[in-house]
Amino acid sequence: MIEAVGLTKRYGAKTAVHNLSFQVRPGAVTGFLGPNGSGKSTTMRMMLGLDRPTSGHVTIGGHAFRSLPNAPRQVGALLDAKAVHGGRSARNHLLCLAQLAGIPAARVDEVLGVVGLQDVAKKRSNGFSLGMGQRLGIAAALLGDPQVLLFDEPVNGLDPEGILWVRNLMKQLASEGRTVFVSSHLMSEMALTADHLIVIGRGQLLSDMSIKDFISANSADFARVRTPADRPEEREKLTASLTKAGGGVMPEPDGALRVTGLPLSRISDLAHASDVRLWELSPHQASLEEAYMRMTQGAVDYRSTTDAKEGLQLPPPGYGQPGFEGYGQPGHAPQPPPEVPQQGWYAPPPPGQNPYAVTPAPAPTATPDRTERKTSEDSR
Amino acid sequence: MASAPAVLNSEWTKIRTVSSTIWTLISAFVVTVALGAALSALLNSQFDDLSAAERATFDPTFVSFSGMVLGQLAMVVFGVLVVGTEYSSGMIRTSLAAVPQRGSFLFSKIAVAGVLALVVGLATSFVTFFLSQALLGDRGTDLGAENVLRAVFGGGVYMGLIAVFSMGVATMLRSSMLSLGILMPFFFLVSQILSAVPGAKSVARYFPDQAGSKIMQVVPDAMNSDPAPYGPWAGLGIMALWVVAALIGGYLVLKKRDA
Numbered sequence: 001m002i003e004a005v006g007l008t009k010r011y012g013a014k015t016a017v018h019n020l021s022f023q024v025r026p027g028a029v030t031g032f033l034g035p036n037g038s039g040k041s042t043t044m045r046m047m048l049g050l051d052r053p054t055s056g057h058v059t060i061g062g063h064a065f066r067s068l069p070n071a072p073r074q075v076g077a078l079l080d081a082k083a084v085h086g087g088r089s090a091r092n093h094l095l096c097l098a099q100l101a102g103i104p105a106a107r108v109d110e111v112l113g114v115v116g117l118q119d120v121a122k123k124r125s126n127g128f129s130l131g132m133g134q135r136l137g138i139a140a141a142l143l144g145d146p147q148v149l150l151f152d153e154p155v156n157g158l159d160p161e162g163i164l165w166v167r168n169l170m171k172q173l174a175s176e177g178r179t180v181f182v183s184s185h186l187m188s189e190m191a192l193t194a195d196h197l198i199v200i201g202r203g204q205l206l207s208d209m210s211i212k213d214f215i216s217a218n219s220a221d222f223a224r225v226r227t228p229a230d231r232p233e234e235r236e237k238l239t240a241s242l243t244k245a246g247g248g249v250m251p252e253p254d255g256a257l258r259v260t261g262l263p264l265s266r267i268s269d270l271a272h273a274s275d276v277r278l279w280e281l282s283p284h285q286a287s288l289e290e291a292y293m294r295m296t297q298g299a300v301d302y303r304s305t306t307d308a309k310e311g312l313q314l315p316p317p318g319y320g321q322p323g324f325e326g327y328g329q330p331g332h333a334p335q336p337p338p339e340v341p342q343q344g345w346y347a348p349p350p351p352g353q354n355p356y357a358v359t360p361a362p363a364p365t366a367t368p369d370r371t372e373r374k375t376s377e378d379s380r
Numbered sequence: 381m382a383s384a385p386a387v388l389n390s391e392w393t394k395i396r397t398v399s400s401t402i403w404t405l406i407s408a409f410v411v412t413v414a415l416g417a418a419l420s421a422l423l424n425s426q427f428d429d430l431s432a433a434e435r436a437t438f439d440p441t442f443v444s445f446s447g448m449v450l451g452q453l454a455m456v457v458f459g460v461l462v463v464g465t466e467y468s469s470g471m472i473r474t475s476l477a478a479v480p481q482r483g484s485f486l487f488s489k490i491a492v493a494g495v496l497a498l499v500v501g502l503a504t505s506f507v508t509f510f511l512s513q514a515l516l517g518d519r520g521t522d523l524g525a526e527n528v529l530r531a532v533f534g535g536g537v538y539m540g541l542i543a544v545f546s547m548g549v550a551t552m553l554r555s556s557m558l559s560l561g562i563l564m565p566f567f568f569l570v571s572q573i574l575s576a577v578p579g580a581k582s583v584a585r586y587f588p589d590q591a592g593s594k595i596m597q598v599v600p601d602a603m604n605s606d607p608a609p610y611g612p613w614a615g616l617g618i619m620a621l622w623v624v625a626a627l628i629g630g631y632l633v634l635k636k637r638d639a
Contacts, residue, residue: 045473
């Protein structure tokens, strides 16, 4: 059990974490989400006693970390995959950590096997890829067989097989009754791994609820409606009639309409009543990723802008054309399509390109998950 | 709380499993011995060219430690790297997450590295002494002579203290590059130059290396150097005070600041 109460951290004038209070319960994977620079790592460092909170406190199992008896046996942490002396071999790195907690050397070889690094155990870690570094960090966290595990971005740099392995490892650790706290900025990853979500933005708590509640609270259904492209007046007519009926209508960049608050049958009736032909009427569910982005968009510190390449040579044809819009960065292109509102709007990606298409609903979540477990068993 | 033997054991593993330890310590040994031997051989062959004052205060023991001016720099590098690589690699966060008691982390590290530096320092000191005396031939001395054992033993302690001082400074500055950038020019240039400048001399003789190196002199004011207002043991004491100050500073920085 990890408990944060009124946790605040200021660096000079910048507040990294502000009045954060939450609990992380044992027996579940708790996802810790937030955009870059939202204070995730700072919070985790405060949990580990590395940074001192400006005010408030955080305890693990009722103790402040610095007063924990034999901390490495109680708390395992992966903070930074590259926080390793590059000149030391993987095995020796783990050995010096093991000796701190009185863990026998045989356990070192055991965890090296668990993370799949047994073949490079004697190699210096500065030759490791990011993924291998992550595995080494995970091995260090598992070393003391602790009841509380903290992972900061554990899947960064891992290959798909590794991501799957980490996902299953987290679930397994939680099912053994341990407290597992995982930070990530990938909603899609958390949707598959976590049971509980804590979302922060700009150092403040945005949401603290189970993943099921998060999905039902945040995934808004909508319908995509397309009218004949050559008849813009029909589109306007339909928009007016839908709005009158209480629906929310937002135009999409390709000319379609996104309608919320009205069932499909009602939209169809209204179109019929106002004598508008429909080319498309399809149900959609906003993905969890979209829900997360909607939640955190006001709290994003580092937002990319379009690279204008002014003063450079003309870009090759077809590249960076006006009107092109990256997913998740609408309204920040220099020439935003006029019909797109600045806030609360995310253009859905083209079909087949949405990597999160399978994640939104709880039911489809289970399906890929089950198959993945099967695959991992096969591979063993 | 991680027990003290566990932390010491772990720090020993850390220090013996990186190659920088081996290379810096070997350099300290080789540079000190080789330079000491070369200068001894040179002085032996050119003894007659020395000034009368230098001949009068000729100190065969001190001459054998001439290589320490450079050899100590390798010890500085060793001391800085032992602490500095924790910061540059980020290992410090892993270490402190495993040993939340920062005092026991720092002092275990310094104890292990300090003892190792002391052992290498003593070995260096005795080897360079015996080799140089052999090269000095008739002008040499031996361990049995008055104060010689003190000087040779003190030479080893001096090297150990230089390493520990560097560890303290590196803990305060939390960076290998910054620490080396300050300590190397200081010991190699600033301290040597200031101790030769008339006005600054009286201050420079209280610098850790200037004060500490008095322990290696058998003949007072050896090789016609400036007389110091303190004896050899007091000089070593002054150096020890510098070391203690650096360690306290390092401890306070480590305790107060976020890792």
